[in-house]
Amino acid sequence: MTSLEFNNKLGGLATVLHSFAYNLTKNSDDAKDLYQETAFRALSNRDKFQPDTNFKAWMFTIMKNIFINNYRKRIKANTVLDTTDNQFYLNAGSHAIPNSAEGSMMMNELNAMVDGLDDSIKVPFVMHFEGHKYQEIADHLELPLGTVKSRIFFARKELKDQILSQYGFNPS
Numbered sequence: 001m002t003s004l005e006f007n008n009k010l011g012g013l014a015t016v017l018h019s020f021a022y023n024l025t026k027n028s029d030d031a032k033d034l035y036q037e038t039a040f041r042a043l044s045n046r047d048k049f050q051p052d053t054n055f056k057a058w059m060f061t062i063m064k065n066i067f068i069n070n071y072r073k074r075i076k077a078n079t080v081l082d083t084t085d086n087q088f089y090l091n092a093g094s095h096a097i098p099n100s101a102e103g104s105m106m107m108n109e110l111n112a113m114v115d116g117l118d119d120s121i122k123v124p125f126v127m128h129f130e131g132h133k134y135q136e137i138a139d140h141l142e143l144p145l146g147t148v149k150s151r152i153f154f155a156r157k158e159l160k161d162q163i164l165s166q167y168g169f170n171p172s
Contacts (some may be wrong), residue, residue, distance in 0.1 A: 009055050018032075042059060113163070116162075117155055123157040134148055
């Protein structure tokens, strides 16, 4: 592919690439920067483009990869490592006694809510909670896989509704 053909194809995709860049960045200036970097990379790597392949897909892949790499750089740049000494326990005293009463009360209440469920949805839910896979539960209970999944879903929904009505907030 000649340089002129390559540039014409790139120019023909400008509006589509700008739209895609805006969908990725949600910011007009960032979209322009992303398009410019994509065009630069495409032009500098023109020799790597395989003729008779999808030019548009190649350009979209370059843009998507640039966006992902820039996003990862921003996330790394925003990561703050605190190397100061943690002196929280300095004045804590040496005889701290853990108190798990509140956690125990909440677990007891949750267990009571689970026990209050109808057996048709409680048994699959408890088995799933204990770590069984959907197919294992279906085989054990001799039920179709979809039925097991829906019963677990309904058990979760009923527990959420109970928690919402008892505590006044949504646990999701």
